[in-house]
Amino acid sequence: MELRQLQYALMIAAERNFSRAAEKLHIAQPSLSQQLSKLEKELGVLLFQRNTSNVELTHAGREFMKRAQRIIDEMDLLRVEMEDISQLRKGRITVGSMPITGSHLLPHVLPAFRADYPGIDVTLLEDTSHNLERLTANGKTDISLLSLPLNEPTLDYEPIADEPIDLAVPPNHRLALRSDPNAPGGVDMQELENEPFIILKQGQGLRKTLIDLCRQAGYEPQIVFESSNMETLQSLVAAGMGITLVPRFVARSKRSELLPVYLPLADPVPYRKLVIAYRKGRSRSKAAEAFIETLRGTMNRLTHA
Amino acid sequence: MELRQLQYALMIAAERNFSRAAEKLHIAQPSLSQQLSKLEKELGVLLFQRNTSNVELTHAGREFMKRAQRIIDEMDLLRVEMEDISQLRKGRITVGSMPITGSHLLPHVLPAFRADYPGIDVTLLEDTSHNLERLTANGKTDISLLSLPLNEPTLDYEPIADEPIDLAVPPNHRLALRSDPNAPGGVDMQELENEPFIILKQGQGLRKTLIDLCRQAGYEPQIVFESSNMETLQSLVAAGMGITLVPRFVARSKRSELLPVYLPLADPVPYRKLVIAYRKGRSRSKAAEAFIETLRGTMNRLTHA
DNA sequence: TACGTCTATAGGCAAAACCTATCGCGATTA
DNA sequence: TAATCGCGATAGGTTTTGCCTATAGACGTA
Numbered sequence A, B: 001m002e003l004r005q006l007q008y009a010l011m012i013a014a015e016r017n018f019s020r021a022a023e024k025l026h027i028a029q030p031s032l033s034q035q036l037s038k039l040e041k042e043l044g045v046l047l048f049q050r051n052t053s054n055v056e057l058t059h060a061g062r063e064f065m066k067r068a069q070r071i072i073d074e075m076d077l078l079r080v081e082m083e084d085i086s087q088l089r090k091g092r093i094t095v096g097s098m099p100i101t102g103s104h105l106l107p108h109v110l111p112a113f114r115a116d117y118p119g120i121d122v123t124l125l126e127d128t129s130h131n132l133e134r135l136t137a138n139g140k141t142d143i144s145l146l147s148l149p150l151n152e153p154t155l156d157y158e159p160i161a162d163e164p165i166d167l168a169v170p171p172n173h174r175l176a177l178r179s180d181p182n183a184p185g186g187v188d189m190q191e192l193e194n195e196p197f198i199i200l201k202q203g204q205g206l207r208k209t210l211i212d213l214c215r216q217a218g219y220e221p222q223i224v225f226e227s228s229n230m231e232t233l234q235s236l237v238a239a240g241m242g243i244t245l246v247p248r249f250v251a252r253s254k255r256s257e258l259l260p261v262y263l264p265l266a267d268p269v270p271y272r273k274l275v276i277a278y279r280k281g282r283s284r285s286k287a288a289e290a291f292i293e294t295l296r297g298t299m300n301r302l303t304h305a
Numbered sequence C: 001t002a003c004g005t006c007t008a009t010a011g012g013c014a015a016a017a018c019c020t021a022t023c024g025c026g027a028t029t030a
Numbered sequence D: 001t002a003a004t005c006g007c008g009a010t011a012g013g014t015t016t017t018g019c020c021t022a023t024a025g026a027c028g029t030a
Helices: A003-015 A018-024 A029-043 A059-086 A099-104 A106-116 A129-137 A205-216 A230-238 A286-303 B003-015 B018-024 B029-043 B059-086 B099-104 B106-116 B129-137 B205-216 B230-238 B286-303
Strands: A048-051 A054-057 A091-097 A120-126 A143-147 A155-169 A196-200 A222-227 A244-247 A261-263 A271-279 B048-051 B054-057 B091-097 B120-126 B143-147 B155-169 B196-200 B222-227 B244-247 B261-263 B271-279
Touching (some): A029 B059, A054 A059, A059 B029, A059 B091, A091 B059, A099 A120, A106 A286, A143 A155, A196 A230, A205 A244, A222 A230, A271 A286, B054 B059, B129 B143, B143 B205, B155 B230
Parallel strands (some): B091 B120, B091 B143
Antiparallel strands (some): B143 B271, B155 B271
16 A cells, blocks of 8 residues: 555545546556556455446545545645755754853854744753763764864864953953053963962863963963852952953953953964864754854854954 | 655664664665665655664654654554455445335344444435335445336346235135135135225335236226325224235234234235345445345245244 | 674666556447 | 447556665774
8 A cells, every 4th residue: 555546546536537537646547547456456445436437435435535635634744844844944953052152152143043043943051061072972962062172082073263362350450450451462471470360160171271371371370269150250350359361252241240351362362262063973954054054153243243 | 755665764763773674674774775865865854863883863853753653553544444344344334125124124134234244334224116216326325125126227136035925804804714824725816806905105116016916817906095104004904994915024923913814825926026226337345245145144034934 | 903783885677657559338429 | 329439447568666686885893
């Protein structure tokens, strides 16, 4: 029993005439007769009472048509659903991101994505970069917004943006008061050798970046406080407890009460590479591709605004 | 999109392994890969995320499987339903019969039929022989229990039984009182020349039969009363208003209060030919065949009991 | 590094769905 | 009453397609 046969039978039932039905089905009439005979033989049941001048449904035929129509309808629904998914009118992706980026970057991305693809549900999964790598490698997220370097070998990635890293100091800090903070030539890392650093806890990529930058400048940072929360860090800086480094997109907007002063660093300006990571060898869904595209677009607007 | 492809996809989803799925489907693994690729290409959607060591469903795949499973289930239901009808576990027939036969004969047939084929619904349609012929010719009944001769040229028929026609007289009638009523040699039609006849109204086959028998015996019957109802006729006879002819299976049982006396007629015993009539060229359903078979069996038991 | 296991691809064969031509039947028309 | 028309069924040949075996290519494991 084939779908084609159901459709043929339904058409005959609708037309009550083999030749006309065959025409509508774009096949020759003998083919239709053949297929119907075959179907009836397989079912062991006569669907149509027919002679040369009349075609009408048997009891079995009526029961058959009811169910056959339902099946054909469901097939159409299936087709439509797949078409919707294929055309990105429907879908679902799970995106991983670090809490910092999640709260600062994605609020710009998600509305744009929702506007372009209103039918695609996005589930956000926030965790530390370390955990995210594992979750992404296990397929718990489709894609994750992370920063290099990645430790999981089963992850592939694709660059999204280079995000400059700025210095955050208390408002009354000597560097904040020194001439015009927007003047060319930023702060040199060497100038920070004796400053008290406030720093992220283990497991977050930015901690290592900060320490590495200090070492490249020739000293070990003097760490006076640690927190797992970037927001806390900035509040502590604003309160005068020390200084830290902050990725530019994560820098607090003016909405906040306690605001540190952000100063660019001197050439070579350090930056972190933001990437979209995904499981190696896994072809990303169209929805994921679309999300990445939107992400890129949004980052471009943010960077050049 | 073919049913086979849905089944293949469902099997892969269940096994999460192409080779094993192919084995369960009794096809070679490459055929399975081919069919799935073809399906995915047609849908424009990837159903499985797969590499050499892992097969897992995509979002689209999960949605697909839900609907595909429903469709396969409905196909199974359709198959079962047709199988039921084919095996006479289910069905429906509309049987036509004259009211007289309907009330006297079919009460014996229907219970037997119900016992043999409990799933087949029988709809009974009672009307005059004249109307029944028309209804049967128009397909309003599948088969009809009628007596010869038939007037509709588009009807075919098949004999069921020869039903002897008896004489019905009042209990105190001279013929009823004459010697042993069960003795060999019945009443001769000639003896009834001057008897008052009670007779069925126009449109019922038995009226013509009675008149013809009288004419063959050389006289016109003297008609004193007409009714469209055979039961009324017999009551009138029992009440002494006249005599009539009654098909043997229609003769009243002893249950009734007013009972005529039934006497056999002399050789050649007149009889009416009961037949099952159906539309010419129309192949009867299995249910109809089964009904005819049950009818024959029941008639045999009645005749020889 | 070699091997076993997995899915994908290539090429050939056989089943089956389709086609055209034609039959045979019944209804309609000349 | 014969001729014609329209219908579904049948016959025979062609094309499509689903299946097969053989093998490639990628990955994980010993």
